[in-house]
Amino acid sequence: MAYDYDLIVIGGGPAGYAAAIRASQLGKKTLCVEKDKLGGICLNWGCIPTKALLTNAHLVEMINGHGKAFGFEGTSKWNFGQIIARSRSVAGNLNKGIEGLFRKYKVNHLSGVAKVIAPHKVQIADKTVTAGAIIVATGVRPRPLPGGEYDGKQIISYKEAMSLPTQPKSLLVIGAGPIGLEFGYFYNAIGTKVTVVEMQDRIVPGEDEEISAALAASLTKRGISILTSSKTGKVEKGRSGVKVEVESPKGKQVIEAEAMLVAIGVVGNVEEVLDAKLGVTIEKNHIKVDREKGFKTNVEGLYAVGDIIGPPWLAHVAHHEAIACVETLFGKHPRTVDYSIIPGCTYTVPGIGSVGLTEKQAKEKGHSVRIGKFPFIASGRAQAADETEGFVKLVFDAKHGELLGAHIIGAEATEMISELVMAKKLEATEEEIMHAMHPHPTFSEAIMEAAGQALGESVHI
Amino acid sequence: MPIEVKLAKVSPTMESGQIVKWLVKVGDKVKEGDTIAEVQTDKAVMPMETFDEGTVARIDVAEGVDIPLGTRILVLAKKGEDLKQVADSTGGAASAPAAAPATNGTPAAAAAVAGAGAVAVAAVAAAAPASGRVKSSPLARKIAESAGVDIASVPGTGPSGRIVRADVESYLASGPKSAPAPAAASKPAAAKPAPKVFVPLGEDERIPLDRMRQAIARGMIAAKTQAPEIHVTVDIRMDEVVRVRERLNKTLGSEGIKLSVGDFVTKAVAMSLRRHPAVNATFQGDNANLAQAAIVRHAAVNVGIAVALDGGLIVPVLRNADAYGLRDIRIESEKLYEAARSGRLTADQMSGGTFTISNLGMYGVKQFDAILALPQVAILAVAAAEKRPIVVNDQITVGTMMTVTLTADHRGVDGAAAAEFLRTLKNFLEEPSSMLL
Numbered sequence: 001m002a003y004d005y006d007l008i009v010i011g012g013g014p015a016g017y018a019a020a021i022r023a024s025q026l027g028k029k030t031l032c033v034e035k036d037k038l039g040g041i042c043l044n045w046g047c048i049p050t051k052a053l054l055t056n057a058h059l060v061e062m063i064n065g066h067g068k069a070f071g072f073e074g075t076s077k078w079n080f081g082q083i084i085a086r087s088r089s090v091a092g093n094l095n096k097g098i099e100g101l102f103r104k105y106k107v108n109h110l111s112g113v114a115k116v117i118a119p120h121k122v123q124i125a126d127k128t129v130t131a132g133a134i135i136v137a138t139g140v141r142p143r144p145l146p147g148g149e150y151d152g153k154q155i156i157s158y159k160e161a162m163s164l165p166t167q168p169k170s171l172l173v174i175g176a177g178p179i180g181l182e183f184g185y186f187y188n189a190i191g192t193k194v195t196v197v198e199m200q201d202r203i204v205p206g207e208d209e210e211i212s213a214a215l216a217a218s219l220t221k222r223g224i225s226i227l228t229s230s231k232t233g234k235v236e237k238g239r240s241g242v243k244v245e246v247e248s249p250k251g252k253q254v255i256e257a258e259a260m261l262v263a264i265g266v267v268g269n270v271e272e273v274l275d276a277k278l279g280v281t282i283e284k285n286h287i288k289v290d291r292e293k294g295f296k297t298n299v300e301g302l303y304a305v306g307d308i309i310g311p312p313w314l315a316h317v318a319h320h321e322a323i324a325c326v327e328t329l330f331g332k333h334p335r336t337v338d339y340s341i342i343p344g345c346t347y348t349v350p351g352i353g354s355v356g357l358t359e360k361q362a363k364e365k366g367h368s369v370r371i372g373k374f375p376f377i378a379s380g381r382a383q384a385a386d387e388t389e390g391f392v393k394l395v396f397d398a399k400h401g402e403l404l405g406a407h408i409i410g411a412e413a414t415e416m417i418s419e420l421v422m423a424k425k426l427e428a429t430e431e432e433i434m435h436a437m438h439p440h441p442t443f444s445e446a447i448m449e450a451a452g453q454a455l456g457e458s459v460h461i
Numbered sequence: 462m463p464i465e466v467k468l469a470k471v472s473p474t475m476e477s478g479q480i481v482k483w484l485v486k487v488g489d490k491v492k493e494g495d496t497i498a499e500v501q502t503d504k505a506v507m508p509m510e511t512f513d514e515g516t517v518a519r520i521d522v523a524e525g526v527d528i529p530l531g532t533r534i535l536v537l538a539k540k541g542e543d544l545k546q547v548a549d550s551t552g553g554a555a556s557a558p559a560a561a562p563a564t565n566g567t568p569a570a571a572a573a574v575a576g577a578g579a580v581a582v583a584a585v586a587a588a589a590p591a592s593g594r595v596k597s598s599p600l601a602r603k604i605a606e607s608a609g610v611d612i613a614s615v616p617g618t619g620p621s622g623r624i625v626r627a628d629v630e631s632y633l634a635s636g637p638k639s640a641p642a643p644a645a646a647s648k649p650a651a652a653k654p655a656p657k658v659f660v661p662l663g664e665d666e667r668i669p670l671d672r673m674r675q676a677i678a679r680g681m682i683a684a685k686t687q688a689p690e691i692h693v694t695v696d697i698r699m700d701e702v703v704r705v706r707e708r709l710n711k712t713l714g715s716e717g718i719k720l721s722v723g724d725f726v727t728k729a730v731a732m733s734l735r736r737h738p739a740v741n742a743t744f745q746g747d748n749a750n751l752a753q754a755a756i757v758r759h760a761a762v763n764v765g766i767a768v769a770l771d772g773g774l775i776v777p778v779l780r781n782a783d784a785y786g787l788r789d790i791r792i793e794s795e796k797l798y799e800a801a802r803s804g805r806l807t808a809d810q811m812s813g814g815t816f817t818i819s820n821l822g823m824y825g826v827k828q829f830d831a832i833l834a835l836p837q838v839a840i841l842a843v844a845a846a847e848k849r850p851i852v853v854n855d856q857i858t859v860g861t862m863m864t865v866t867l868t869a870d871h872r873g874v875d876g877a878a879a880a881e882f883l884r885t886l887k888n889f890l891e892e893p894s895s896m897l898l
Contacts, residue, residue: 400603402626427598427626 003130011137013040015306015318024105033114038098042315052087057189080167136304140266148235172257176203178346180263185348208358208407286310294328345414350390353417356405368398372454381441387411392450401429412443464537518547525747597624609807633804673773684833688870693879729889731782737882743836765814768801778814828864838873
């Protein structure tokens with residue numbers, strides 16, 4: 001039987017739009033269904049607009065914190081409404097960009113809610129369309145705090161946090177992952193009193209332990225109050241804000257704040273898109289797929305990619321999964337995603353860029369490790385920029401000098417990490433990293449120096 | 462000035478080489494990058510390129526002769542130079558090919574050993590691009606290097622065939638997974654119950670030759686087509702070895718060492734080789750040019766012991782085997798088997814053999830003939846030690862007997878020499894204490 005489409009993609013975020021465009025490029029008749037705006041969370045409510053806010057915060061911090069040293073005089077003022085408006089306009093521009101790409105590559109686009117009702121069959125409003133393959137890429141939504149459900153005003157998620165009508169005087173952030181800390185940094189930089197509560201014993205618990213400690217020190221120095229190994233208890237909402245019971249190792253306390261941002265993880269958007277009769281295997285709110293075999297679900301002709309299939313919930317991972325899925329599906333290259341080389345970034349200042357194993361993970365895996373570390377305080381470029389916080393830490397396997405992991409904290413960390421992603425991908429060892437000439441003066445030189453330090457050959461430390 | 466082309470280092474560990482095949486002749490014009498010859502190194506047949514341009518005026522070295530690195534092999538006349546004049550004027554300086562010393566005995570030996578791991582490497586390396594550049598990741602190269610594997614022998618799966626870490630790791634992991642211990646106690650394996658299915662299940666399977674199989678095939682064909690062989694068989698009574706072994710193992714038990722019958726065979730073979738240098742030799746040269754050929758009797762007794770692998774076999778070499786006592790033979794052999802099974806033999810451990818033992822005793826075979834591992838002139842096939850009725854003093858009695866068969870290259874070894882070697886071996890094994898003398 002002939003299908004209406006070769007491929008239907010449900011969801012127009014970084015996974016969905018990439019899948020749709022790639023399939024169209026391969027000559028497949030493709031339909032992409034999105035219920036909201038193209039670009040998904042990343043472009044509209046995540047990666048991009050938050051970076052606009054964080055650039056703004058950094059600007060404020062440079063003027064307020066470093067201005068005097070640079071010769072600025074007087075006081076600086078800013079307009080919170082304009083900060084938010086600029087961030088929204090950046091998202092709006094990019095959103096139109098995806099529409100343009102769809103037109104260029106002749107991807108059919110429908111706005112609406114789609115539901116897979118049978119193998120190869122999708123219902124959109126009152127229409128039923130069929131396809132040879134269906135890719136579900138409907139992403140995730142913020143996980144609510146038990147006993148503190150979102151109300152969009154006092155108890156908010158990232159979406160409200162980036163579009164508040166007025167700047168809160170105080171903000172309580174639950175969860176010290178990248179999202180919680182980025183908002184914490186942003187609001188703290190522009191003058192909000194910020195408290196961060198984290199259940200685990202350190203912030204950014206996914207990162208190398210030294211990185212967590214360094215970031216905690218930097219953020220504390222900036223005035224953010226951080227409570228780790230702490231749990232929230234009763235949440236009380238009042239007229240002027242929330243009162244939250246927090247149990248920390250120091251004892252119980254009640255924290256009051258104008259708003260509470262809950263950033264404790266996500267849940268998959270699985271309910272609306274899948275008919276229960278299909279019997280798609282769901283694990284912990286995410287669709288179970290075979291990542292080694294083209295992201296197949298247990299239902300024939302049904303695939304899923306991106307955040308909906310589970311951690312690490314990153315746009316760049318979603319993108320690569322989508323491409324691998326489509327290229328495997330349409331016979332271009334049967335590809336898989338190498339989950340051992342996933343860079344992760346946190347855009348606070350100092351920021352974090354990391355890839356591969358932490359020192360602890362490497363040791364737990366039985367590697368005998370050699371560490372190369374270089375602090376930015378020893379970098380001429382960092383001193384010139386007056387941003388000397390942080391360091392580069394490279395974890396090598398002692399036997400062959402294999403790069404097991406790279407962990408950078410510093411002003412340019414998120415831009416610097418890609419070099420090490422490439423080094424890992426091309427299986428460079430410490431010698432290649434050290435002997436690859438890095439331009440002077442740059443922050444990136446610290447990578448070369450760190451490799452040299454691991455080999456005991458760094459000249460600058 | 463004419464250009465002298467010398468034997469270049471085409472493999473990192475080579476000390477000498479052999480021109481297997483000249484690809485140019487006097488009068489041929491060559492330019493930089495042209496492949497002029499195939500060179501047999503310690504581990505492979507590799508193409509040799511020239512870095513100069515000119516016309517071949519003189520070829521100094523015949524095919525098949527072992528020569529040290531740096532030996533002049535060819536003279537190129539530059540543009541405008543007279544070929545004959547160049548050939549004459551450079552004639553005296555050329556090292557005579559026949560006089561080229563085979564320095565360390567057998568650098569070329571292993572490469573031609575039929576089925577030796579080294580050959581598996583050889584076949585691949587020969588297939589490597591003539592440019593010499595192998596696309597590979599730095600990490601892959603380091604892992605290969607520390608495992609003693611020639612990176613060029615690893616099939617690459619990265620972009621454009623780039624060899625990546627996973628390729629080297631799967632190369633190292635493949636094959637040696639289920640190797641039977643060759644010198645293990647020669648208890649015949651119990652026959653497995655026959656499968657009860659009489660109709661074929663599934664389809665015929667076509668298995669293309671992998672590199673190791675190609676190398677084995679090549680070595681076997683070479684041996685069977687180039688070397689006229691003789692087979693000489695003797696039965697050896699092993700009761701004394703069995704007794705001594707039992708006694709010694711009681712003593713060695715505390716060290717966790719257990720001698721095998723095979724270890725006694727290795728020891729006796731090594732000692733016999735020392736007494737019969739004609740058998741501890743390689744035949745170097747070419748049937749088409751016997752005037753240039755030579756038999757090289759080796760100063761060292763380096764015994765190769767064939768180890769079966771999943772889908773092939775490999776011959777690690779126990780160097781200076783005659784210098785070891787039984788205990789050290791066991792320890793060193795075990796190291797080699799272990800390395801062979803885990804695919805971690807170094808090039809050194811696979812080369813330099815002067816004689817080979819192939820032992821199928823643990824499969825309970827009564828007798829078999831092994832095929833020569835050229836250029837070695839002899840190989841010993843060892844069958845199972847088993848109880849047989851034998852005649853002693855005109856009485857039939859029960860004795861533990863083992864049949865061994867020496868395959869010898871009759872170009873270098875005559876029947877009498879083979880028989881003499883076997884008599885010495887038989888005496889050693891029937892009266893192991895005589896090895897102390």
